[in-house]
Amino acid sequence: MDAKLINPFVKATLNVLKTMAFLDVEPKQPYLKKDIKAKGDVSSVIGLSGETSGTISVSFMEPCILSIVSNMFGEKMTELNEEVMDAVGEIANMISGQARQDLENMGKVLYAAIPTVISGKDHTISHMTTAPIMAVPFHTEYGNFTIEVCFED
């Protein structure tokens, strides 16, 4: 996978969280992820297809997502309930949409499937291809989250 392909996803993540949750987040060093164990307590995965196929996922630690969704709703969220899980899917959807707009400008047109959301300690994330998984951790004042991007080329 071309490492440049990760940049639109990082940029989209910063923009989505700034706009919808009024939160500044800080990307850390990207790395190649070798296992399928999720980095967070709740994750959303979206399949992408078109000129190439792949998946994007976003995985949040519980305190981090509770704070983000509280900001989005303007109401304190205290548990990983259905509403918070739904929000994780919508966050992934918005990141995917923004990033795909940038990728289109780079000449890659991709279409997205409807997000799936998984939760639980030590859950796993299955990317649709066997290509290397590139992960980018993000730091927020409420805890961390990670995005993963995996493309066939």
Add this chain to the structure above:
Amino acid sequence: MPLDLSMSVLVVDDFLTMRRILKNILKQVGYSTMHEAEDGAQALDILKAGEPKIDLVIADWNMPKMTGIELLKAIRADAQLKDMPVVMVTAEAQKSRVLEAVQAGVSNYIVKPFTAETIKAKLEQVFK
């Protein structure tokens, strides 16, 4: 022309989160009558039934059963509903998608993520 805040708005999105955020923003803008549908099919049922009365539709694109663009086309093809303002709020920012919506007669197009100011400004463009 200022927005007619007495209008009844139908918010159509399969994600509860987005319906909630949009309703919060519409409330901030000043609307007080809002209804919800989880997909295009449910929205079209409400619109065809005429109950509750709807004056403005705000719809997502990607939804199960009936997508936002299918809903838009169905509204424009219906003699009773064809003049209904329909604003699409979607994560689909690709040029081909925007063009498809414009050709289908969308009243305005808002790309997620958005701010309350964006929603207000785009609605004002619809009713100017």
